């Protein structure tokens with residue numbers, strides 16, 4: 662079976678935002694819009710994951726998460742995909758390898774919140790991921806400092822680009838990464854699942 666990706670053209674700069682999106686919220690939309698602008702991306706693909714390999718509990722059904730994500734993120738340059746399920750991959754290293762095989766002329770950038778950089782060194786073959794694609798890290802409340810001091814950040818310190826060069830990130834030969842500061846959103850799926858903050862609007866932005 663051939664796996665179909667969204668339409669691409671050679672040289673296109675595509676940000677990949679992987680996540681459980683259980684459920685999607687305005688924090689996801691906010692970092693996506695910011696990443697499009699600051700990294701000069703042509704597209705962002707949300708990779709709605711079959712399940713985070715490091716999380717104990719599986720997420721809600723894929724079709725429900727996809728539908729909710731499409732309500733939250735309506736943008737002509739953002740695609741909501743279940744491509745990991747189609748590729749049959751769970752580990753990000755395999756997903757990226759698969760996408761690079763399918764779309765060899767695309768410049769992919771891996772996007773993640775700063776909380777994920779803190780534990781990035783526990784991901785399967787994380788240094789292979791960093792060797793395959795540039796990485797854009799978006800600040801998230803409570804993890805900015807820990808991200809800067811994380812083991813992965815220390816090991817990759819020579820590959821860190823100043824924020825002012827963020828626009829060059831997609832063109833950089835990996836390893837290359839940028840930690841972007843932005844008006845931070847405190848929203849999380851955990852909060853929403855626990856009913857602690859049902860709001861999915863942008864009101865709660867911490868500046």
Ligand SMILES: Nc1ncnc2c1ncn2[C@@H]1O[C@H](COP(=O)(O)OP(=O)(O)OP(=O)(O)O)[C@@H](O)[C@H]1O
Nearest residue numbers: 679680681682688773774800801846848849850851
């Ligand atoms: N408010 C936010 N600010 C910055 N990054 C975020 C924010 N919310 C989610 N992200 C990032 O988006 C990606 C997908 O996140 P995910 O779907 O796990 O949402 P989450 O809110 O972190 O979920 P959970 O609370 O269940 O862990 C991750 O890289 C995560 O760091």
Ligand SMILES: O=C(O)c1ccc[n+]([C@@H]2O[C@H](COP(=O)([O-])O)[C@@H](O)[C@H]2O)c1
Nearest residue numbers: 679680681710713715752753754784785
């Ligand atoms: O590949 C791994 O080992 C790995 C470990 C933890 C998280 N990830 C990916 O990181 C992304 C964010 O995960 P989550 O559950 O925090 O939304 C999602 O695409 C996961 O598949 C990947």
